[in-house]
Amino acid sequence: MKHFRVLLINPPNSVPIKSNFVINVFQPLGLAYVASSLEKHKYSVEIFDALALGFDQEKIIASRKVIGADYQTIKNKIIDYRPDLVGIATPFSFQSFESHQIAKIVKKINPKIITLAGGTHATIQPDEMLNDKNFDYLIRGEGEYATVELLKALEKKTSLKNISSLSYRNKQNKIIHNPRSLPIQKLDALPFPARHLLPMDKYLQAAKKGRVVEGMLAFGHKRTSIFTSRGCPFNCTFCSVHLTMTRMWRGRSPENVLKEIKECVYKYGIKYFDILDDNFTLDPKRAKKICRLIIKEKLNIQWSTPNGIRADRVDETLIKLMKKAGCIQVKVAPESGSPLVLKNIIKKHLDLDMVKKTVSLCKKHHLSVEAFFVVGFPEETIDDIYKTISFAKELRRLGCDYCYFFIATPYYGTEMYADAVKKGYLDESRYHLNKIITTTNKSLLKSPNYTHKKLFELLKVAAKVNPPITKIRLKSGLKMLILDPKRILTYSFGYLRNFLP
Ligand code: B12
Ligand code: SF4
Structure with missing residues (x-):
């Protein structure tokens, strides 16, 4: 049987125009770990690190400063690569805006291409991600084993019920969250992250420009x-x-x-x-x-x-x-x-x-x-x-x-967040769930003390x-x-x- 072709994308990143927060390039090792596990199971896989590839490009889109390869370049990559599945990372909540944009691009190119979300934000807010119909599947927590299991099930058209950590919409359009898998115990058993699929020279260039x-x-x-x-x-x-x-x-x-x-x-x-x-x-x-x-x-x-x-x-x-x-x-x-x-x-x-x-x-x-x-x-x-x-x-x-x-x-998802909501400390006027970053110039909380x-x-x-x-x-x-x-x-x-x- 012909294996699925997989394209994994690290999206560009953006911050609100007025923020003084510096967007930096990082090596998306989470994606690289998923990629090496897929390679181990003989899948054809590539990583497109849009953030690193366009680290020197800054644009203003919808009142946000965006750093990374532009959407046309990402679109061209998807068209050229002809993937069966595109995995999109959400390493930070404030990068999730771009993850949604990429899922939209994929579905516009061809609605049959399967889209999969993973990473920190997808794990923490799976409903927010899957309410966007441009995402078909989502994996919560560590992605190495779950992604391989999902691909196998999709290829063989078997049930998704037993794939731990998977979230998806069922035929009634209801979002289903399968139970989380246990954390991976034997980390030594994982292949090293697929650095050979990352644009390693770009990180050096970005570092030279102080963008890390x-x-x-x-x-x-x-x-x-x-x-x-x-x-x-x-x-x-x-x-x-x-x-x-x-x-x-x-x-x-x-x-x-x-x-x-x-x-x-x-x-x-x-x-x-x-x-x-x-x-x-x-x-x-x-x-x-x-x-x-x-x-x-x-x-x-x-x-x-x-x-x-x-x-x-x-x-x-x-x-x-x-x-x-x-x-x-x-x-x-x-x-x-x-x-x-x-x-x-x-x-x-x-x-x-x-x-x-x-x-x-x-x-x-x-x-x-x-x-x-x-x-x-x-x-x-x-x-x-x-x-x-x-x-x-x-x-x-x-x-x-x-x-x-x-x-x-x-x-x-943190205790501090729950406590702030309960006690009314969250400054709703400033808190935009998917756009928060650690700030040095704004507080998202109100204090009774100052x-x-x-x-x-x-x-x-x-x-x-x-x-x-x-x-x-x-x-x-x-x-x-x-x-x-x-x-x-x-x-x-x-x-x-x-x-x-
Ligand atoms: C390393 C790290 C960084 C690095 C690199 C970032 C990165 N994402 O690689 C650096 C130093 C750059 C960084 C910076 C920041 N970080 Co940081 N960082 C981390 C840290 C410690 C590890 C992330 C990591 O690479 N883990 C190792 C890999 C193997 O795990 P992973 O990325 O989670 O990937 C696995 C799964 O998520 C999944 N997966 C990942 N992607 C995908 C994609 C698909 C398709 C699938 C199926 C699965 C999948 O499979 C992977 C393998 O198991 C996390 C904490 C944590 N442990 O998660 C915080 C964390 C991600 N960071 C956080 C924050 C807030 C920041 C900063 C904003 C902090 C600041 N003071 O400025 C900055 C912002 C960076 C910037 N300027 O752009 C928060 C994010 C919270 C949120 N909801 O957004 C976290 C969760 C820590 C926290 N405070 O609680 N960070
Ligand atoms: S902040 Fe606390 S809980 Fe989080 S990694 Fe550090 S010691 Fe652990």
Whole structure:
């Protein structure tokens, strides 16, 4: 039997015109994981990363700034490739607008082409996606096994009832959600993400133009993202990770991780890795072994943990090994400097003394360390926010290189969102479910304890905790100045705005 031809698309991305949010290119490893599983089962598959392929194209469409390949180019690709099925990713809720546009294009070309949605937003809001008749099917959570099962069932025209994690409309047009599958236990059994189907040169070009998150770090190096584990057992109220990856943490074996790193080094010439796990150091013994293997192989790579590690899951031996294995920066995420906020409002359950200890250890072993903070939780008081600012100052005194301050964002499906709805904290006039992004210039929540104006005054105070520019930023900033002067001016202006009265 002839197998289906599959085209997987990472859509362009957009933000409202007035937002100062920077759209960045990322490697859609979720799609690449689905693609490699399909290849393993002999499907013909291609990935069209519209965001990366058109990273240097910006257009205004329907009051939004859109970055990525234009719709005509995407249309031409679909016509040329002649797929039986198009899988469309929704990595972020705010990218879902484009996912719907692409499904519409597919159905206009040929209504018989099957459309399938997957990714974070599809998982969190499957009804919203499937109410759009341009989508036929949707997979919630991890897509590797479910997509293969769906394709087999569609080819053989067998029942869809037993395909775990699948959502679809039945003959009566009712949306059906099959039960979710258990999280994938044996991550080592998955083939590595199909980087050979991604436009790897585009990510380097985008990085050179500063169009990647952490673009300033290891600026200009060939880089990739990598996941050594999935899931996180903690219950932070603002976090939506468990909705896709579950609360069951699953680590790949150190040997399997090393094999992928080596493939990246030798096949793609990659020198720099973003370890993007939800919780890289949850099992410190495993993390140490990964470092030891990298050291033993003398791979001479650099890496960082941009999504943050839990400060209570590291010790001095691990920090030393990380440094020796090429780690150049870690991020810690205390989120708040108020123990009450940590315990009762966001339920992070993190000991702030551990954060201080980890920052000191990083500095002792010459590792750059940065910290994430969030302010604007409705029940937080002004005093709590001052505690956060004081704690950030303390971390800076201990050597923390930079402190980021974000505004609390109630992502759909999180405890924080449910609580905000229940207690009337959600600012309905600002909250557009599918368009929210983590903002630095807008709060989507109302607080009984402070006004928006006061919150922004406090954010300006918080920004002054940071040095005008750190050594690492200065070095990469200078490189960027040479390669893309316009971009560095935009960055600098955005940064300086924090200090204006
Ligand atoms: C890595 C990561 C990033 C990376 C890369 C993004 C990416 N999507 O690849 C970077 C650093 C760029 C990033 C940035 C941001 N991120 Co982020 N990020 C993540 C993180 C930790 C992992 C995503 C990932 O790649 N996982 C690994 C792969 C293997 O999993 P996956 O993508 O989910 O794919 C699987 C399934 O979803 C499914 N699947 C995926 N696509 C498809 C397609 C089809 C057709 C099918 C069938 C299945 C399928 O199968 C895949 C394999 O199992 C998630 C948390 C999480 N664990 O989900 C947050 C997360 C996606 N990020 C989030 C947010 C909010 C952001 C930011 C807005 C934060 C900020 N401060 O600015 C920025 C925005 C980026 C920008 N400027 O454009 C939120 C999204 C919430 C939402 N509802 O939109 C999440 C869920 C974390 C959270 N806060 O709760 N992020
Ligand atoms: S520790 Fe991090 S990944 Fe885990 S629930 Fe909290 S914020 Fe989410």
